[in-house]
Amino acid sequence: AQTVTQSQPEMSVQEAETVTLSCTYDTSESDYYLFWYKQPPSRQMILVIRQEAYKQQNATENRFSVNFQKAAKSFSLKISDSQLGDAAMYFCAAYSGAGSYQLTFGKGTKLSVIP
Amino acid sequence: ETGVTQTPRHLVMGMTNKKSLKCEQHLGHNAMYWYKQSAKKPLELMFVYNFKEQTENNSVPSRFSPECPNSSHLFLHLHTLQPEDSALYLCASSQVLGNQPQHFGDGTRLSIL
Numbered sequence: 001a002q003t004v005t006q007s008q009p010e011m012s013v014q015e016a017e018t019v020t021l022s023c024t025y026d027t028s029e030s031d032y033y034l035f036w037y038k039q040p041p042s043r044q045m046i047l048v049i050r051q052e053a054y055k056q057q058n059a060t061e062n063r064f065s066v067n068f069q070k071a072a073k074s075f076s077l078k079i080s081d082s083q084l085g086d087a088a089m090y091f092c093a094a095y096s097g098a099g100s101y102q103l104t105f106g107k108g109t110k111l112s113v114i115p
Numbered sequence: 116e117t118g119v120t121q122t123p124r125h126l127v128m129g130m131t132n133k134k135s136l137k138c139e140q141h142l143g144h145n146a147m148y149w150y151k152q153s154a155k156k157p158l159e160l161m162f163v164y165n166f167k168e169q170t171e172n173n174s175v176p177s178r179f180s181p182e183c184p185n186s187s188h189l190f191l192h193l194h195t196l197q198p199e200d201s202a203l204y205l206c207a208s209s210q211v212l213g214n215q216p217q218h219f220g221d222g223t224r225l226s227i228l
Binding site: 102 | 156214
C-alpha cells in the first residue's frame with residue numbers, strides 16, 4: 001500500500017511571489033507516478049503536473065515546477081509568480097499500479113493568494 | 116468547459132430515497148472512476164471501470180451501486196443512505212487504466228437529511 005502526506009493544511013502567498021507546497025509519499029514499488037492536482041472553488045479537480053519516478057529531471061509546466069527527491073520520497077510543488085487564480089486546494093497523489101489502479105491522494109493544502 | 120460532466124450538481128435526499136448520480140465523459144476515454152470527497156479527508160476511490168467492466172470496488176457499502184452501460188457513461192445509484200454519506204462525489208476518466216492522468220468532473224454535492 002502507498003501513502004501520501006501533505007503536512008501543510010493551509011498556506012498563503014503574496015501575489016507575484018513564490019510558494020512551495022510539501023508532499024511526502026511512501027511506496028514499496030520502484031515504478032510509480034506522482035501528480036499534483038488543483039481544486040478551485042468551482043470544485044473541478046485539474047491536473048497541474050505529473051512526474052514519472054524513473055525520470056531524474058524535475059517536471060515543469062509554465063509557472064509550476066516540482067522538486068522530486070526520490071531518496072527522501074519527497075515531491076514538492078513550486079508555484080512561481082503566484083496569481084489570484086492559483087488560490088485553490090492542492091492535492092498530491094501517487095500511483096504505483098501494484099495490484100490496484102488506485103490513485104492515492106493526500107489530504108490537500110489550501111492555498112490563499114493575497115493581493 | 117470540462118470534458119467530464121456530472122449531474123446533478125447538488126442533491127438533497129432523505130435516507131429512504133432512491134436517486135442516481137450521472138457522469139458522462141466526452142474525451143474518448145476507456146476508464147472511469149467514482150470518488151468520494153469528505154471534508155478533511157483524502158479522496159477515497161470507490162469504483163473503477165475499464166471498458167465498461169468493473170475492475171475495482173474499494174469495499175464500498177452495497178447502498179452504493181455503480182452502473183457503466185458504455186465507456187462514456189457512469190452512474191452511481193443511491194439507496195438507503197446514511198448521514199455520513201454526505202460528501203462531494205467526483206467522477207473521473209482516463210484514457211486507459213494506470214498511470215495516465217485522470218480528468219475530473221465538477222462533482223455532485225450530496226446531502227443526506
